[in-house]
Every structure is written in C-alpha cells, then in structure tokens.
Amino acid sequence: MVTAGKGAAMLFLHGAGGAGRWWPFHEQLARNFTVRAPTHPGHGGAPAADWIEHISDLAFHYLDLLDEIGLERVHLVGASFGGWIAAEMATVASHRLDSLVLIDPVGIKVDGWIYPFLFGMDIPDLVATLFHEPAAAMALMPRDQSVDTLVELYRERAALARVSWNPYLYDPLLRRRLGRIRARTLLCWGEHDRLASLACAAAWQAEIPGAELRIFRGSGHLPHLEEPETTAAAILEFCRQP
C-alpha cells in the first residue's frame, strides 16, 4: 500500500492494471489528503488470493483494512474495477464515508448496454476500448516481458476473472442496493468511455441518491489518466466541501 500526503484520510482503490501505480493524479490528491492506495489481493505481485470468490469479498477486505489501520471514516475513491468495490462497500457502510467518488465504475447491469469483453481483446482493441487518446495507454504498460512479469499479469487477470467473468463486470444484486448509499457521491465519467458508456453514468446517477455527475470531455474510461489534473481538481473540490 502506498501512503502519501497530509490531511483527512482518503482511500483510493485502483482498477485493472493500476496496482502499485502512483501517478500525477495521486500526487495532486495527496496535496490535501492523506492518500492510501492499497493493492488488491492477487494484484501487483501479491500472492494469488483463492479465497476471493465474489466482489463482496473485496469490499469486506477493505472494510477490514479500515478497521486494521484505525480509520473510522474516509473519503473513498475508486476507479473502474476499484469503483465497483467502492460502491459495494458504500452499500453496506456508507456511514463510514465522508464522501464517495466513483470514476467510471463498472459493477451494475445497465439496460441496453453490454460491457465489451476485455478478456477476449488483444492490446490494440483494449487500448481502443479504454482510451480516448491511445498515447495515454503507456501508463499501463507492464515493466517488462519476463516470465515472472507475465505470470504476475496472468495472476492479476485471474484475480479479476474470479469475480467478474460471468456475470461479466457486474454484481446482479448491486444496482438495487445503491439506493442505500447515504454518503455524498461524485461520479466522474470520461465522455468517450467505450467500456462503460454515458448510459451507465446515467444509471448510476439515477440509483445513488443525490449523486453528482462530472463529465470529462477529453477522456475515455480512465479520466484520471487522460485528464489527471482536471479530474483530481474536481475530486478535491468535491471532497473538501463540508
């Protein structure tokens, strides 16, 4: 877990390929918050976590982590897959959240939308699905092509697949539970997200009481990579409100 910055506690949950990464986006958040960016079990070189069978296992894992480090309340920020985990946490423990920020989360079934199947894509298709500007994909490049790295990446994909292969990228129970969330919620969405379109953003906003939606015009699925400054600024502004 990377911990940096000063101020109120903020927990950042990464998406696929984001394990162990500390980007300018994080740096900016750390100017006003003590940011903790843990690595999901089975990701970033951590041992395989075969005990994880369902997305809620990850949600409880992080609620336990808050207890362990003695944080009664946090600002919770999750991107993509991490946003899904954050939403699951919020449905059972929103009283512990000073605020909830979801960046292009997956995790709910949206009528008329089927998430493109990333597991079946080669790299060019992945980049085209996830990014508005392909050059931004460099931030997710693996460090090398050694056997150790390839095994690590395979383990990471397996950890994702364990909880998201079928139903693909959603928990059928999550959507109808989003109404339980009482924390102030900000949805950040890349306008050109081709994995979870703006139709998904509208569904999230309709389900979470009072949720605000910010659209990032120059981004795909990962505005915190494509427009890190404006995304971080929007989050800071939202989380610093009382």
Add this chain to the structure above:
Amino acid sequence: MKFYYFHLMPYPMEHDEASSWVTLSNRHYDPVVGHTLYNQYLDQLEYAEQLGWDGLCVNEHHQNCYGTMPSPNVMAAMLVRRTHRAKIAILGNGLPLRENPLRIAEEIAMLDVASGGRVISGFVRGIAPEYFSTAVNPTHSRERFYEAAELILRAWTEEGPFAFDGRFYRYPYVNPWPRPLQKPHPPVWCPSQGSSETVEWAARRRFPYLMVFTPITRIAQIYREYREACERHGYTASPYQLTVNLPIVVAENDAKAYEIAQAHALWVYHVGLRVAAPFWRPPGYLSESSLRRVLDNPTKLPTELTFEDLEAGGYIICGSPATVRDKLKVFSEELRAGIVCSGMNGGTHERTLEMMQLFAEEVMPHFRDDAHVDETAGVGR
C-alpha cells in the same frame, strides 16, 4: 496394437480472420455443405468399423471451423445404431463446460445401454477458447472438472437416490435412469494437454491418458510422467492406457503420400488451430506452474509450423504402407502405447475412403498380435 479412427469433423475453409475460434462468424457456415460433410464423415466412421478399426472417436468443440461437433454425444448416438462391434470413444465431453453435468452421466449411460456396452467416456476440461464460447469462468475450470467427474462416477456406480452437495454442482436427488451397462462403469479416458495435475489424477484412477497435436518428444515426456505416477500408485500402466494420437497419411508410395499430406495436412494447424492470442490463454485456466512450464519452453504456434516441422517433430505420419509401418513401430515403441488413434484426410471423401482401405489392408494386419485382447479390460475404471 489397437486402432481407433479419430474424427474432428472439420468445416474445411480458408479465411483471413485472426481466429478460427470464437469469433469466426458462423455466416461462413453453409448448412447445405454441412449436410454433405456430416454424412460423409459418418460414412467414414462407419466404414472404419467395416475395415477393422477397433474404435471410433468423436469429440466436443465449440464455435469454430476446426471441429463441428459441439455435442459429441449426438454423433455417438448416430454411430451406436449404425455400427455393431467397434468401441465408440467420446473424447470427450467437456465436463466443466456443462451447467448440469449429471446430464453427461445420463447421456453416456443411454449410449452404453443402447450400444451393448461399447462406449468409452472421455472426460476433458475443454480447450482454452471454449471458455470464451461457453462463458464458463476459466478460473473454476479445474475444480469444476474434478467435481463433475466425481459426480458422474458416483452417479454411475452408487445406487440412487443420493444427495450431492458440491461447490458448483448441487442435487438433492442423484438417481439417473438408465444405469450404464458396463461395470462398474464405461471406461474413462483423459485426453489432456500435459498438466501435471491431470496426469496425476488420471494415473491414480487407471484412466487412459492421451495427448493430441503435440510434438512426439513432448508426448513421450508426459507419458513417462504418467507411467511413473502409475508406479507410485502401485501398478504398471497397461499399454492400452496410452495412445499414439496423430494424423496418418498413407499412399501407394512416399512421394504420393507427401504430396497429399502437403496439400491437406497443414490445414488443421494453419487454419483449424488459428486461435487469436487472448483466446489461447483465458485467465486461471492454467495453474501458475503449468503456465511457467509453457513460458519457459516456448514452442511454435500451430500456425507457425511448416510441413517439415510436422514431419520432423512427429506431429504426423506419412508415407507408403511400408514407411508408415516403420514409423508407427517407432512411435508406438517410443511411447510404449498400445492404441493408435488417428484420422485421415485424402482431400476428398472418396480419396479418404481409399486411404483408409489401403491402411487397413497394408498396415493394420502387421500389428495384430493382440487381436484377441480386450483393450478396455481393467483399464479406465
């Protein structure tokens, strides 16, 4: 030596797409052509019995032009009523791919009863792309395989009804009618790709083990591990627990055989087994140790193989009857395998039938010392 005729029932075609599996559009499939092909393929299998083959093999694959038998049990059912002597080997049913594997216990029992006990039941996990075609979670593959196998074996051997409560499969009443005719159950074979876990599992249960479309040196190594595992479990593997499993091309002379092989044998590798990279490696399908073994010993992709690779690597056997006899002898001795499991492709249906006849007349009789042995006695159960 026992001879089993192996059929994939391909849909032979050329295309430029990246994958012959999962995403190759089924608009390429012409059912009128398919009608002719299915009937020719079934004719070939029936003819194989007439020519003296001991077994007829069908197998399960989904959403591709490589093998158009999504339900091998359907093909086996057709063969049951049109043949009378040969074993019918289903190599196999993809156990983890089923949501209700009790259905496999039922279907195999039906076939076994109807055929008078001629069925061999292969248990397979299904190859990697099948997890994309069926949406079954590949990280559950191994566990579902073992659990479904246990369920099916118990359903065949224990008096019902009993309750089964697994992680993936749960039934308050397991009580299939009919029960299989063979006792204690139809022989089980394990076609596999060489993972050490499956080798161990098959050896412990005396289930014959076979590998397909793999270079002979690799097969020899895995078969060695299998025999060692059998010894560890207190018995010596019968030769009928291992097969020489490769395509055979035979013609009146070597030159003619090479000509046919060059024209038709490469299709399986260059088109049939053209699989887009992500479909080869669904997450969690391989254990990490198996993945490391693959990454540490990179081999050519099927699409990269040349005809010379196929010949030198022992992916196929081709030549005159005398050449094929010699190579078959070398292969069976090297692998210490008692069963030859192979299909033939002469380019057309008629030429395939001619090739089968040539093989049955000029090759098979030289390997018939064991004509009166039942290869399934004490094996596979």
